[in-house]
Amino acid sequence: MAYAAFCLPRQSVFNGSLTAATRHWAAPRLSKGRAAIKATTTDPVRSAVMRSVKSKDTAPEMLVRRLVHGLGYRYRLHRKDLPGNPDLVFPSRQKVIQVNGCFWHGHDCLRGARQPKANAEYWLAKVARNVERDGRNEAALREGGWDVLVIWECQTKLRDREDLAGRLRAFLSAEP
Incomplete structure (x- = not known):
């Protein structure tokens, strides 16, 4: 959450609570409404993105x-x-x-x-x-x-x- 703290409302940063609207507003955006993923991510989120790349039925x-x-x-x-x-x-x-x-x-x-x-x-x-x-x-x-x-x-x-x-x-x- 720290990397997005610069764009969050002050109360969200300090009390640690993020509502769905705040998360949506705070997430960096790409085209077609997809949230950005940091390039150095090696967590399950990146794995899920790479798994979703299909070789059949594209x-x-x-x-x-x-x-x-x-x-x-x-x-x-x-x-x-x-x-x-x-x-x-x-x-x-x-x-x-x-x-x-x-x-x-x-x-x-x-x-x-x-x-x-x-x-x-x-x-x-x-x-x-x-x-x-x-x-x-x-x-x-x-x-x-x-x-x-x-x-x-x-x-x-x-x-x-x-x-x-x-x-x-x-x-x-x-x-x-």
Whole structure:
């Protein structure tokens, strides 16, 4: 509580009582109303935040799945027998779609180019390993006769939906 004491009302600092309204007012804020977490936190709060980062059924993946289904295509999810467990697999067409988060997979957009502030050396090495692994998995899929389409998180934004639907339609309707 000490680090937020500079912005608390005087009575809350001295008597130690924080009402829900005071806690809400005193907490540093991030976008979309989420409370900030200190970068050096190694407590259960940070663990919970990191646990909440998903690898399956992410919002961009769900959007791509809805678009593909709306185009009339059916698919399999996360086939474990293929390199990298692609997000959407179209076995009869020999095509896969991988939906990647920009930061985690090192995309060259603004979101992917962000530099972590805490433990930067670790995170930059991790993203570099992810990029290397993605390249190996994509090469293995192509060697196995699969066509691969990578959709980036930044390409799923509302302003790009029509373009994305067109790319998906062209990719899935093209002959292998």
